[in-house]
Amino acid sequence: MLSQQELAEQERISALHRLNVLDTPGEERFDRFTRLAAAAFGVPIALVSLVDTDRQWFKSCIGIDSPGTPRSVAFCSHAVALDDMLVVPDTQLDERFAANPLVTGAPHVRFYAGQPVRSLDGQPLGTLCIVDTRPRMLDDAGRRMLRDLAQLVQDELNRSVLVAARDAARHELIELNARLERRVEERTRELHEKNHALEQEMQQRQAARQALRQKQALLDAVLESVDVGVLACDADGKLSVCNRAAREFQELDGVASIDRAAHYALYRDDGVTPLGADELPLERALLGERIQDMPIVVGGSSAAPRRVLASGRPLKGLGGETLGAVVALKDVSELYASRTLALESEERLRTIADNVPALIAYLDTGLRYRFANDRYREWFGVRCDTMVGKTVPEAMGEAFYAPRRAALERCLSGHGSYLEIEEERRGRKRVISTTYLPHLRDGKVQGIYVLSTDATSSREYERQLHALAHxxxxxxxxxxxxxxxxxxxxxxxxxxxxxxxxxxxxxxxxxxxxxxxxxxxxxxxxxxxxxxxxxxxxxxxxxxxxxxxxxxxxxxxxxxxxxxxxxxxxxxxxxxxxxxxxxxxxxxxxxxxxxxxxxxxxxxxxxxxxxxxxxxxxxxxxxxxxxxxxxx
CATH class of the missing domain: 3.30.70.270 (Reverse transcriptase/Diguanylate cyclase domain)
Incomplete structure (x- = not known):
């Protein structure tokens, strides 16, 4: 019988394998985080490490050629077992690692810091870790930065799961809406046909009523089983359909008049402004309007508010007369939460980039800025939000662009380049060292990463040394x-x-x-x-x-x-x-x-x-x- 610890480890390994990421090719979306970690902490080695049953495998690595190591010598295995940040300032002074072959031999690890990355259900899958060949300390700011970067890696690892769930929900909504419309149209047509048949042949009335009851029961069963809320009313505004999902959304305890909807907490997309009586989806559909994915927020007295997309249409008879209206409600609260998490991740990345002492930018193949950090404002007096969407000469001026043209064109051809230029802006001279790296996907250039640092102090020091020597x-x-x-x-x-x-x-x-x-x-x-x-x-x-x-x-x-x-x-x-x-x-x-x-x-x-x-x-x-x- 397996111990509790062994069962927990099996669950962790299962969570890792469900991601289907082990032994996949390298991906730029992970490599950018190891490059950023190596640059931010000034270390030669940065890894996204996933800890399998008997090995650790590197989804992304900087400074190590090997795709992984045995788990028995993996520092990251300790961080996963701890399920918290592991910092080893000097491996030779730590009895757990002093004899480790990664310490005594290549790559001669002397410092290690690893922050676990987890699955959506909280299982520690591996780490984002940084490694140095010399002892060092990691202060509180460094720990926060490593946790933030690990959270970004964690979001990226789990993104495919969230995207798959979102796509499945969206596909289901489309299919259910289509089926619902077909069923409603079929039901309306059949009702007219049965009514006409009843007028012609009174003897068939009982059979027709029985068939109608069977079809109604089938439709009700379907409506009660789906997760899409369905509301329908007749021409007088009286609710005729309110399925299980719709009742759960609005905490209704039975069929009620359409006017009763005014007593429930229905808000616009901001979640604050109440919907007016003329804005209610069912009321608008009854007045003849077709509604497609109208965002609303449904409040409740005992549960958290729900974000819902409402789609509706009027129901017309064969003669064009109004029979009523129907509205389908799809709960997209989880999808909205996923989008919010993505925005928070982008905000964290922006905060890190804005506080790195370097210019960081991304250009598309038309040399238009798609990202620029706040250092451009500090160094050049140009706000990053005004740069996005503009070309380099439009945003920074022709004098800035001209000496960089050749390097940018070389990068667009797929080759990285390095450039050092002396600039004078805002009354200060700077020697700016810039690295241009092509963003490649399937061998095709998608854009250019730009990283510029201030080399003024080092060049002045070289000049002083030259003067002293001569x-x-x-x-x-x-x-x-x-x-x-x-x-x-x-x-x-x-x-x-x-x-x-x-x-x-x-x-x-x-x-x-x-x-x-x-x-x-x-x-x-x-x-x-x-x-x-x-x-x-x-x-x-x-x-x-x-x-x-x-x-x-x-x-x-x-x-x-x-x-x-x-x-x-x-x-x-x-x-x-x-x-x-x-x-x-x-x-x-x-x-x-x-x-x-x-x-x-x-x-x-x-x-x-x-x-x-x-x-x-x-x-x-x-x-x-x-x-x-x-x-x-």
Missing amino acids: SDHLTGLPNRRSYEERLVQAIARARRGAMPLALAYLDVDHFKQINDSLGHAGGDAVLREFGRRLNAAVRVTDTVARLAGDEFVIVLEQVGSPLECRRIGDKLLEAMQAPFEIEGKQLPVTASIGFAWSAHPEQATLAHGADAALYAAKRAGRNTASVQVAGH
């Missing part, structure tokens, strides 16, 4: 590394344009004595002023750099001759003539300059020539410039 911290001039790169580039340009190039080495004369007398702070001030004067004395196309200590270098492009180098040297020496103002003292500072000039520049010969020219200037007594033609 600038001298004391003078702000390019450093040795930057100088070497720019020299190589200048030589390449000179060779392409067949233009000469000059390189100048400069030293501050007697800098050691300056440094010893003023101290390092004073010496640093001299170097900063020296670099500033050099930079001000040359063209913006020339490169002034500090190599080390008091050693400076200048790369001079398009210098026509060695004589021009001498004129540049005189200009540089002149820039140093004014005394340096250092710590309130007037300090004379001079420089030694060595130029190397070449019509066919090479890096090694230029450097060797400039160094030799610098030493020649020092031997000549300093405070002078010397020029050498490199390679001669």
